[in-house]
């Protein structure tokens with residue numbers, strides 16, 4: 001029997017409990033509600049890429065441990081992608097590392113770069129694994145809150161500057177940003193870059209939604225800004241870009257020194273993962289531009305379908321410039337507690353959403369906001385919108 005004289009879960013992780021997604025997905029299953037909580041597509045990615053994975057399996061590519069840094073085909077495809085899209089040149093051998101999804105890249109970067117006691121600045125509301133990974137690394141998280149202003153969530157540059165102390169080690173960025181759907185502007189990124197250079201900070205940037213930007217929004221990797229290439233760890237993933245979230249293929253691009261540091265932690269996490277899928281994603285990254293344009297157009301239409309429906313149902317809607325998610329304010333519906341609202345929504349309207357407060361340390365700042373995912377089939381979104389109409393009645 002395990003020793004029971006103290007809590008089994010260690011102090012670093014005790015505060016995290018189980019994720020809200022488990023609770024809300026169970027609620028969806030129990031009530032038959034449409035699940036717009038968790039952000040995964042309900043349609044698989046390109047058939048030719050699925051076939052590429054099957055071919056890799058059959059031909060015996062990647063069925064045994066692939067090389068630690070990732071298969072050369074994928075590392076070259078990632079390097080070519082960064083060069084073609086952003087003009088960022090990376091040596092596929094020394095400056096690209098394949099990971100088990102962006103999730104492992106985030107964990108490995110923080111475990112490698114953060115010393116116990118170091119402070120890590122992260123944009124709040126944040127993706128749920130950030131807080132846990134900072135804690136596992138022994139770091140202290142310092143949230144800087146994104147706040148709505150004129151229809152968009154903005155980064156308060158004074159607040160960011162004030163958050164930096166002598167113990168700050170790195171800034172953890174996420175753009176396009178989950179859950180707010182904001183895409184950081186060149187001005188915002190320039191300010192972050194200037195601060196990082198001035199205070200000699202590292203930047204870890206989660207760019208898994210790099211291809212999911214709408215209208216005239218532009219995704220700008222902070223590594224492209226002056227002075228940033230060699231102090232930035234850029235994280236990408238195939239999950240969202242190619243609608244294969246179960247394959248868990250992610251990557252890091254960074255200077256040789258930073259890549260080596262992240263690899264030091266990564267080798268003792270999964271060591272390697274997703275062998276055959278790595279070959280398939282190497283092909284996916286070379287799909288013609290029409291694929292990426294088609295993906296964007298499809299998601300943009302879905303964003304509009306759900307955003308318009310939510311507005312008609314009475315929500316205040318922050319129409320996102322990127323990602324899978326639309327954040328709403330429930331106060332126009334006479335509500336103020338997103339948790340209570342989301343727990344009641346399946347019974348009231350047959351839809352599941354996520355209270356943004358779970359992504360905040362300052363829970364009050366997030367209380368009235370609720371997130372809906374639109375990476376679902378059009379008929380599913382139409383049905384959700386029809387159901388949500390009952391809220392307006």
Ligand SMILES: *Cc1c(COP(=O)(O)O)cnc(C)c1O
Nearest residue numbers: 101102103127178208237239250
């Ligand atoms: C989905 C998501 C991830 C996880 O990516 P995987 O490649 O599936 O591990 C990381 N960051 C953000 C912001 C996400 O939304």
